[in-house]
Amino acid sequence: MSLKVKETTPDQALRDYLDRIYIQSHSLASVKAYRIGIIGTKNGFRIFLKEKYNCDEIQLAIRIQNKELDVYNILNEYVIFLDKKGIKPKTIRLWFTIVKGYLTHLQVDVFSEKCKQKVKLPKVRRVKKEALTKEILVRLLRNLDAKVASAVLVAISSGMRVGEIAGLTLADIEFNREPVKINIRAETSKSREDRETYITNEAANALKDYLKRYFGWKDDSSNSQLQGLRIFGRTSKFIIDKVTKEGRLPKLGEQLSDSNLLQATLTRRISKVPELNRLGRNGRKVIHFHSFREYFYTVVSNVSGPNFAHALMGHHEYLDTYYALSEKQQTSLYQKAVPYLTISDYTKIEHDLEKIQNTQDGLLEKYAEFERYLRAKDPSFLEFLRRNKEN
Structure with a gap:
């Protein structure tokens, strides 16, 4: 082990590790998840080391280097520690990966093949998710304020991630297009790639109403x-201090990211409606922002094909195929899905019903005309009609 690692404090080692994680993704959410995996106050790796070996990660790395401890036994014991604490298999796998990477950062050799042989991870159970329906979504929208309802409609009709929605600026939206187009910037997308998607007229109108109400947006202005x-972003600046009971700006540690704020507000809005606040078989809320993304995929893949749905959602391997399509082809494929992505705007449905009614009226008129012709040409046709009525 290098002298540099021996002289590093645990806090400095962790900062260096988290800096490397941030450089890879520029995601504060990833940094937060990694930090919790290492120093979580209940089940973090440091808690495990303190309870089991009475040491920190630097001391552990030195003891492993000196052959006093076996890294694979340590990792296996950590997995057992988490399992006994009731941590879910998916979270155990995530924290295991985080700790393995951290030990590698501390110059401890951890080989994947040996890990597979010596460390047994709990299997993740694949539980069927409960699909959202239009009936559920209509009821949900009735219980939301303008801001969250607009965000939900954008999510349902665009397939965007909540972090991408939270990062939207007015400059990203082309309201003058049909359908309305959204340009997702690389810095806000999970894959760090620019891409495009669309929203329905229903979502666009809700978004316009929200912008007019909160920001003074105007239809006929450049804004x-x-x-x-x-x-x-936040539409309120102050929080109430628990001690002084006075309004103040939130401290840095009290601030939620825009994406967490949207999800927290959604959760709060539905918490008093039991039918909307249900848990699925997987133990997670049925309604959350990722479920809107799943709804989008189901609808668009059924109508316009899975490749097109994947591309709009930002899955990297499908983007090249998507951009090979002309803009006319892209919008045409999206327009096919619009009636199925529209939740509470029944204009299109009513228009379709009117078309069906007109078609039916036309068929009845043609039948009557044909009947008159047969009556005139063939007297036996009257007998045929009489027998049919009797039967």
Whole structure:
């Protein structure tokens, strides 16, 4: 082990590790997840080391280097420690990966093949998810405020991740297109790639109403003063201090990211409606922002094909195929899915019913005309009609 690692404090080692994680993704959420895996106050790796070996990670790395401890036994014991604490298999696998990477950062050799042989991870159970329906979504929208309802409609009709929605600015939205087009910037997307998607007229109208109400957006204006504004950022600045009971700006540690704020607000809004606040068989809420993304995939893949749905959702391997399509082809495929992505706007449905009624009226008129012709040409046709009525 290098002298540099021996002289490093645990906190400095962790900061260096988290800096490397941030460089890879520029995701604060990833950094937070990694930090919890290492220093979580209940089940973090440091808690395990303190309870089991009475040491920190630097001391552990030195003891492994000196052959006093076996890294694979340590990892296996950590998995057992988490399992006994009732941590879910998926989380155990995540924290195991985090700790393995951290030990490698501390210059401890951890080989994947040996890990597979010596460390047994609990299997993740694949539980069938409960699919959202239009009836559920209509009821949900009735219980949301303008801001969250707009975000939900954007999620349902675009397939965007909640973090991408939270990062939207007015400049990203082309309201003058049909359908309305959204340009997702690389810095806000999980894959760090620019891409495009669309929203329905229903979502666009809800978004316009929200912008008019909170930001003074105007239909017939360039709205240049709003172009860099994050649409779904905080619309209130103050929180109530628990001690003084007075309003104040939140401290850095009290601030939620815009994506967490959207999810927290959604959860709070549905918490008093039992039918909407249900848990699925997987133990997770049935309604959350990722479930809207899943709904989008189901609808669009059924109507316009899975490759097109994957591309709009930002799955890297499908983007090249998507961009090989002309813009006309892209919008045409999306328009096919619009009636199925529209939740509470029944204009299209009513229009379709009117078309069906007109078609039916036309068929009845043609039948009557044909009947009159046969009556005139063939007297036996009257007998045929009489027998049919008797039967």
